[in-house]
Amino acid sequence: MALCAAVTAVCCCPLAVAAGTVEPAAPRGPDRAAAPVGWPAAGCAVALCLGALATIRLDATPPLPVALATIAAGTALAISDLRARRLPDLLIAPILLVWSVTAATAVALHLPDSLTALIRAIVTGAAIAGAAVLLAVARSGIGAGDIKLAAILSAVTAWLGLHHLAVFVLAAVGFTLATALIALIGTRSLRxxxxxxxxxxxxxVIAYLT
Structure with missing residues (x-):
């Protein structure tokens, strides 16, 4: 457990530092506070704790490396999005890479339902990507990074199972609405x-652990 948690934190550190150098998508406005200097260190601490929790929950099963990659990269993505409103491909790629290798290995080893899970994941990811594109057309605030991340994470959670996908969708909608409410209260602007x-x-992460 300690080793997996430590690896997650170590992998998160350079990603979190890279997140701190991402150029903002637009000039800083009243809804975007300056990022504290300690964000990368705090992100690594969060990754360490979540990595330990994921190791306890998932043990040595195929979803574990995917969960750890999501925790490490996801922490950096959160930092990047909060400070610069950008989700760079460089920070999204580790999740896709680790999941692709894990899913392909499971299929190659003929693990039970591995091929069905992979097909389900691809179909779900494509469907979510299409829905996100339509939302982006209707609301300009949804960017390419949001679409890519939503598609990849929905594919991964669908790969784990429909229950995990449902938890992911419900939690994502709930957290997004809460974030929108906080932004509205803080800025008093619908824009x-x-x-x-x-x-x-x-x-x-919640979907992985349920």
Whole structure:
């Protein structure tokens, strides 16, 4: 457990530092506070705790490396989205890479229902990506990073099972609405940008652990 948690934190550190260097998508507005200097360190501490929890919950099963990758990269994505309103491909890629390798290995080893789970994941990811694109057309605040992250995390949780997918969707919607409410109260403006990355990543971690 300690080793997995430590690896998660170590992997999170460079990603969190990279997140702190991401250029803002737009000039800083009243709804976007300056990022504290200690965010990368705090992110690594969060990743360490969540990595330990995931190890206890999932043990040595195929979902474990995917969960740890999501925790490490998701922490950095949350930092990037909160401070710069951007979800860079560099920070999303670790989740997709680790999941792809894990899913392909499961299929190659002929693990039970591994092929069905992979097909379900691909179909779900494509469907969510399509729905997100339609939402982006209707609301300009949804960016390409939001679409990619939502599609990948929905695919991964669908790979785990329909129960996990349902938990992810419900949690993501709930966290996003809460974030929008906080932004509305803080800025008193309906045009305040809403960081969807933290909500999506938190929802995915909850889905993994349920």
């Amino acid at each position: 305040a940008t809403i960081p969807a990355g933290p909500a999506l990543c938190a929802a995915a």
